[in-house]
Amino acid sequence: MLTRLYFDILREIIYENTGIIFDDKKKYFIENRVKEHMEELGLNSLKEYIYRLKTDKRAIKEFISKITVNETYFYREYYHLKALAKLVQGENQRLPVKVLSIPCSTGEEPYSIAIVLNEVLEDPKKFEVLGVDIDINAIKKAKEGIYGKRSISKLPSQYLKKYFDQVDEEKWMIKDFIKKRVRFYEGNILDRLFIKSLRKFHYVFCKNLLIYFDDNARTQAINNLYDALMDGGFLFLGHAESISRSSSLFEPVKVEGAIVYKKVSEEDEDEW
Ligand SMILES: C[S@@+](CC[C@H](N)C(=O)[O-])C[C@H]1O[C@@H](n2cnc3c(N)ncnc32)[C@H](O)[C@@H]1O
CATH class of the missing domain: 1.10.155 (Chemotaxis Receptor Methyltransferase Cher; domain 1)
Known part of the structure; x- marks a missing residue:
């Protein structure tokens, strides 16, 4: 007790x-x-x-x-993946397109992002995805890339065929050509120096974590993600999360019906 x-x-x-x-x-x-x-x-x-x-x-x-609560699955909140595809098609950014997924849990989110980018850019060398999570066991599973029925239940069947090998009745393994485009690190979103050391991304997904934080930790996390984005980069938050209207760091933008947050430029930082 x-x-x-x-x-x-x-x-x-x-x-x-x-x-x-x-x-x-x-x-x-x-x-x-x-x-x-x-x-x-x-x-x-x-x-x-x-x-x-x-x-x-x-x-x-x-x-x-x-x-930690590791709940996640492939193609969760699909509207964000659609918005990402639209942005990547529309923007003329420097290649490879770099995306950070933090927290990535057991890897379903960063691999979903890699699948979408491969569909849009038609070349795995044109993108890099990094998954970060504080949970050492989740990162271990993400690196293995083997998933059960629950994880893949929302993934369209043509992508299951294209991007996975079936291991047995109940398990599917992500194919090597897509797995190689996704790296995983264990890390804390609140660790400013660690986040800074990852360098800059065009897109950052931070979904279904900030709901567990208090205002203080949320502000610190948002500031760190601001630093992780290139000028003009986009932040994707979960459906229950948002950035306060008074924040001068990001501008909310509607893309394909989804709200995403565009980084307001820093004067002397690198652009894409
Ligand atoms: C519900 S999952 C979200 C996974 C994925 N983004 C999604 O939306 O499906 C939340 C994850 O946040 C991770 N987490 C908790 N605190 C963290 C922190 N301070 N830094 C990085 N990851 C953290 C947990 O380990 C867990 O895997």
Whole structure:
């Protein structure tokens, strides 16, 4: 049974490391994950467990992996992929087209982006996609590129045939020629220097993460993504997420019925 004190300490540790806020209703969820993790580590005191989280990088990464929500699938929020296709066709950007998917979870989003770009540009060498997520286990799965029925249920069947090899009745593996265009890193959206080190992208997808953040973390994440975009680049947010109207960093634009956010130029940065 987690006492109020330990629940608060654990929430603080999660917030410090991810930006995610857990309210009181999530106590039972956290309690179960902690119990499971303590068993795996062979620990039976919470005091010892907290000490371990504070001092052992591997342990904190495992814990984060247990409490993250990795829900995702191919062709999720298809209207954004349509908008991306439209923008890529219309803009005369420098090749290769560079796209960042953060958070990418188990890889369905960045691979969907790669499929769309391959359809539009008709040459895998004309684009590069990078997937980033804080969850080490999600990144491992993304690198494997093997998916079950649930993940591919919204993917049009002609693309399943074109971009996947069937492994067995229940599993499909992304083909090598498209897999090679997508790289994956483990990383935190709130880590400014890490995001800066990725260099600049034409398009950034940041979907279904900011809903778990408080205002402070959300602002920090948006600022980091601003830095990750080239001048005139576009930010895609999830349907429940938006940038405040007062933000001077981005201008909302409607593309194919979807709202996307165009970066307002920095004076002396590189353009596409
Ligand atoms: C619901 S998934 C969204 C995946 C995909 N963008 C989509 O919309 O289908 C949320 C992901 O955010 C990741 N995440 C949580 N905090 C993060 C952080 N601070 N930095 C990077 N990724 C984070 C989680 O590990 C999880 O995989």
